[in-house]
Amino acid sequence: MMPDLGKYAGAVLSSYAVSIVLIVVLVAVSILRARRVRAALFEIEERQKRER
Numbered sequence: 001m002m003p004d005l006g007k008y009a010g011a012v013l014s015s016y017a018v019s020i021v022l023i024v025v026l027v028a029v030s031i032l033r034a035r036r037v038r039a040a041l042f043e044i045e046e047r048q049k050r051e052r
Contacts, residue, residue: 005012
């Protein structure tokens with residue numbers, strides 16, 4: 001069910017591919033950063049509990 005892209009098929013499909021790859025990379029970086037921040041916050045909270 002793909003439209004006929006004619007001579008622009010390569011450009012359009014490669015643009016789709018690059019866009020999908022960039023979105024996947026952004027999601028992966030966001031998830032990794034969230035894990036690091038969560039771990040850092042957990043460490044800070046544990047340190048504060050010990051100091052009390």
